[in-house]
Amino acid sequence: MSAKSLFISYSHADSSHLETLKTHIKPLERRGVISPWFDGHIIPGDDIDEKVGDALRQAQIVALLVSPDFLASDYCIHTELSEAIRRHQEGTARVIPIILRKCGWQEEPFGRLAGLPTDAKAIMSLHWADKDEAWDIVAKGIKAAASAEASEVSPALGETKPSNAPAPASLPKGATQSVPLSPMRVSRRRKLTDEERDDFKHQAFDEISQRFEASINALNGATSGRFRRLDANRFVATLYQSGSKKSGITVYVDGRHFGNGIKFHMSDDGRIDTMNGVLEVALNNGVPYLKSTMGSWMMGGNEYLDSQQAAERIWDSFVSRLE
Structure with a gap:
């Protein structure tokens, strides 16, 4: 390179x-x-x-x-x-x-x-x-x-967020942030094409994966972690505190059942047949976002999230077991 x-x-x-x-x-x-x-x-x-x-x-x-x-x-x-x-x-x-x-x-x-x-x-x-x-x-x-x-x-640097978009959450001390992907503009219509939906879903998943990897690599002190990208559609992460395992997560892209989008569950076993939360692609004022359709209690409510915000919400669920 x-x-x-x-x-x-x-x-x-x-x-x-x-x-x-x-x-x-x-x-x-x-x-x-x-x-x-x-x-x-x-x-x-x-x-x-x-x-x-x-x-x-x-x-x-x-x-x-x-x-x-x-x-x-x-x-x-x-x-x-x-x-x-x-x-x-x-x-x-x-x-x-x-x-x-x-x-x-x-x-x-x-x-x-x-x-x-x-x-x-x-x-x-x-x-x-x-x-x-x-x-x-x-x-x-x-x-x-x-x-x-x-x-x-x-x-899309500088575009205005929808009024109901939440403020970004904070990552833990020592975690780095990569530059977020802003929502991609599409024509203002009521439906997305399958191609637009898949493109946005995979782009958002890649951004979430990158932010998890960078954040875990930046951890120091008593808190450490591991990140593994298992394939193009799935990654797992683990958190340790003073050597003891405290949290694990699997995040993956799936469109088979219970929603077509990005899913996760609180285990690092890499399974794709279970989930604690689902983020589906949805339009808001003609712009695609991720919207929680399952596990809203973990994601902070039924809100429209860009990829940065989605990464931070999933990360917050992941690190909550350290508290």
Whole structure:
């Protein structure tokens, strides 16, 4: 696999944080996982706008080092972020906000994207007593993004959620988040074709699988876990606490009975003949979502969920046994 090109957008006021990021992702660069680019690659005599534009157009991942200075920078917002959003909407690049310092980034065009580190807690906040822990989670998140296919990038950055869509739940400390897949637009009609239903179902399942794997890989301390993708339509996960097994789950795609969608049960035995919850594909204002038709008590009610929200609801059920 060739190295994924990584464009780093930052304010020069945060240059020290750029250097820290470069240190933490250097092993990924050395192993050929990523190929980072930032404006330090520009040499005297280069056309700055041309070099930045070329690098952005070639980037497969765009990392935003988000801070009050980043949001205050006209160049970061109007030039670099504008192109990054365009690429993200096309599905040709993945935008990852890395929250350095507390600021109102949720109100920006990229505010719907899952940020790094865990729960988008700013690295320089008191939440992170050990800054290396936060940066390690950032590096793992970039690695997870580099392993994803281009087709898994959300094409709908910045679209408005339906008013009844729930706010994303939090993952446990140490868990990383990959960039969510926003709902795919289809024509505004009352029914989905079988092809549209299957495409959305499998795309959502792949996103849920990726988020589970990245989150489990980022666990540390007394809590650990295992993830196994058994086949294209099924994965299992296990949680341990101080070596003792506390929870297991099987998540799979199935259309045979009791609903055509994504199903799960609270065991890591990989069986597909039992279930505790079912999420079926349903339209809401012409947009496909996942809707709980069984196990609503586990999923927080009968709501329309995008793939990010579905992953978080299933994850919450999975980790509830740790409490």
